[in-house]
Amino acid sequence: MDGYYAWMLIATALVLMMTVPALALFYGGMSRSKSVLNMMMMSYVSAAIVGIVYVLWGWSMSWGSKEVLGGAFTNPFEFFGLKDVGHETYITMAFQMTFAIITAALISGAIADRVKFSAWVIFLPLWVTLSYFPLSHMVFSCTEDSWICGRQGAQDYAGGTAVHINAGIAALVLVLIIGKRVGFGKQPMKPHNLTLTMLGAGLLWMGWYGFNVGSIVFAGATDEERTAQFMTETGLTFVNTTLATMAAILGWLLVERILHGKATSLGAASGIVAGLVAITPAAGAVDVGGAIAIGAVAGAVCAWAVGLKYKFGLDDSLDVVGVHLVGGIIGTLMIGLFSSQAVDGLFYGGGLDSLWAQTKGVLIAIAWSGVATAILGYAIKFTIGWRISEEDEVDGIDFAEHGESAYDLASSSGGVSPSALTASKEGAHA
Template identity: 55%
Template sequence: MAPAITLAAEAPKLSAANTGFMLICSALVLIMTPGLAFFYGGMVRVKSTLNMLMMSFISMGIVTILWVLYGFSVAFGTDKGSLVGWTSDFVGFSGIGKMELWDGYTIPIYVFAVFQLMFAIITPALISGALADRVKFTAWSLFIALWATVVYFPVAHWVWGTGGWAFDLGVIDFAGGTAVHINAGAAALGVILVIGKRVGFKKDPMRPHSLPLVMLGCGLLWFGWFGFNAGSWLGNDDGVGALMFVNTQIATAAAMLAWLAYEKIRHGAFTTLGAASGAVAGLVAITPSGGAVSPLGAIAVGAIAGVLCAMAVGLKYRFNYDDSLDVVGVHLVGGVVGSLLIGFFASGGGQSDVKGLFYGGGLDQFWKQCAGVFAVLGYSLVASAILAFLIDKTIGMRVTEEEEIAGIDQAEHAETAYDFSGAGGGAARTAVPTPVADAQTKKVDA
C-alpha cells in the first residue's frame, strides 16, 4: 500500500477584489480624520476653530512619516516579548516587495500597511478634542510624535500583532475598541489632569459655534466608519466583513435614538449635538464588538452605549476635570462598554465561535475583555500623563492666559476661521470696547 501523501496547504494568492476593497476602505478611514476635524471644529468657540482643525490635520503628517520609518515595524513586525514587534524589512518600507502578500491574507503588505496607517493617524487626533482652547501647537505636535511611539504603536501590537499578549490571550477587538478608543480616551484623561482646566470652565458659556459643522463632521465619520470596521476583516470571503458593515449601521442608529431619548427625558429636548454625539458613541461601541455579535446584539450594544455615554459626559462637572469636547465620556466610556459587552452578547456565529454569557458561554470571555480593557486604559493613562508632564516642564504645554482669552487661533496660527469685517464690519467696530475686544482688534489689525 502506497504511503499517504500529505498535500501542503495552498499558499494564498493575490485577490484583486480584496485588494481593491481594502484600498477603498483605507481611503474611507482617512476621510474620518477631516470628518473628526469638522466634528470637533464645530463644537468649539469661534476663536478656537482653526486650531481644532489643525490639531487633527497635523496628525496626518506626523504619524504618516513615523509609521513609514518605524511605526509599522513596531506594531506589526515579528513579536519581541509579547510587547512590541520589529522587522527590519518594514523600516522605511525598504524590504517590502510590491506584490508581497500580508501574512496569510490575499492583499499586499503595502495595502495592509496603509490601511493600518489610517488607524494610527486618527487615534491621536481623537485626543485633541479634550484639549481644546489651551494647548500650544508645537507642544501638541511633539506630543503626537511621542505618544504614537510610546503608546499607540506598542498597544496596536498587543491587540492585533501576532504574538502580542492581548492577541494571544484571546481579547476580541475587531477594529479598535481598545487600541483606538480606550487608548485615546484614557490618554485624553491623563493629559487634562496634567494641564488643567480652561479659563472660565464652569463659569463662561462654551457652546458649539457651528452645529451644522458638527453634523457634517458626524456624517463624514459615519460614512468613513464603514471602511474602518468592515475593512478590518481584510476581505469579505466569508461574510464576516458584511456582518460588521451591517452591525455598524444598526448600532449607530440605536445609539443615536437612545441618546436622544435620554436627552429628552433628562433635559426636555432633542438636540442636534445629542444626535451627533449619540451616533459617534454607537460607532465607538460597535467597533470592537461588531464581528462577534448578531444584529439584535448590535441593537443592544448601541442602545446601552448611547445611554451610558450620554450619562458619562456630565461626569466632568461632578469630578471637576475639563474634557472640552467629551472625549472621555464618548470614546473612553463607549470603548469600554463595547469591549466588555462582547462578554455578554458574543453569539458564536461571527468572527469566531466564542460565545458570551447570554449565549451559554459563561464569563470566560468577559474576563479576557476586562484584562485587555483595563491594561490598555491604565497604560495609556499613566504614559500619556507622564509625556504631558515632561513636555509641560520643558517647552510648556499651554498658551498664556491672555492668548487663551483672546483666541488660540490668532495666537498660534495668526488666522481666524471667519472674516466678519467684509459684512457687518461697521457694526462690529461700533460695539462697546472692552480690554479683550481691544486686544483682539489690535492682533487682527497687526
C-alpha cells in the same frame, strides 16, 4: 481576490477621510468660533506627522516579526522606512496607518482652546511610539505572545482597546495634567457651529464602514474559502455597524430628553459617534441583536457620562473621555455578553470566560496608555509647557497660534488681535 484589494484601497481612503475632514469638522463645529481653526489644524497635522512616523517605524513596531518585552511590540528597526517590505504589503500598511492617525487625532478634542500648537506637534510622534504602536501590536497582530489578543484571548475587531480606550485614557490624563480652560464652569462654552458638527458626524459614520468592514482578517487557506469569508463577514460587520449607530442615536436622545427635556442635534451627532465607537470592537463578534443592544447601551450611558465632567471639574472640552473611553469600554466588555461568532458570550451559554478575557484586555489598554501618556504629558509640561498664555486664550487661540480667524464677519480688526484693539482704544482715550 482582486475585488478585496480594490475594496481595501477604498476602505483606506474612507478611514483617512474620518480624520480629514470628518473629525476636523466634527470637532471644529463643537469648538468656540475663536478656536475652530486651531482645532481643525490639530487633526490635519496629526495626519501629516503620524502618517510619516508610521511609515518610518510604526509599521515595524506594530507588525514586525521580532517581538520585544514578551510581545508588547516589535523591533522598530526591522522594517524601518518599509525596508524589506514587499509592495503587496503597502495596502495593508496604508490601512493600518490611517488607524494610527485617527487615534492620535481623537485626543485633541479633550484639550481644545488652550494648548500650544508646538506642544501638540511634539506630543504626536512620541505618543504614537510609546502608546499606539505597542497597543496596536497587542491587539491587531494577534500573535501567540501579543498581550491582549494572544495572551488574554480578548476579541477586538477594529480597535475598541487600541483606538478608543487608548485615546480616551490619553485624553483623561492630559486633561488632568494641563488643567481647565479659563472660565470653565463659569462662562458658557457652547459649540459655535452645529451644522459643521452634524456634517462631520455624518462623514464619520460613512468613513466608519472602511474602519470596521475593512478590518477583516482571513482565516481561510484557499481563494474560495477567503472569498466566502469575505462575503459573509463584511455583510455582518456592515449591518452591525449600521444598526448599532442607529440604536445609539435613539439611546442618547432618550436620555437627553429625560435629563434635559430636549433632544438636540448635538446629541444626535454625539450618539452617532458613541454607537460607532462601541460597535468597533464587536462588529464581527455579535449578531444583529447584540449590535442593537450594544449601540443602545452606549448611546444612553455616554449621554449620561458626558455630564459628569461638570460634577468632577474635568475640562474634557469636546467629550472625548465621555464618548471614546466610556463607549470603548462598553463595546469591548459587552462582547463578553453578546459574542455569538467565534466565541460564545455569557448570554449565549459561554459562561464568564469571554467576559473575563475582555476585562483583562480593557485593563491592559488602560494601564499602558495611562502610564505612557503621563510620562509624555509631564515631560512636555516641565520643558516647553502645554499652555498658551491666559491673554491669548481669552483673545482666541486661532489668532495667537496661527495668526488667522475663521470668520471675518467685520473686517475692522485688520488682522489685529482683540486685546490689541482694546489697548489701542484705551490709548486713544487717554
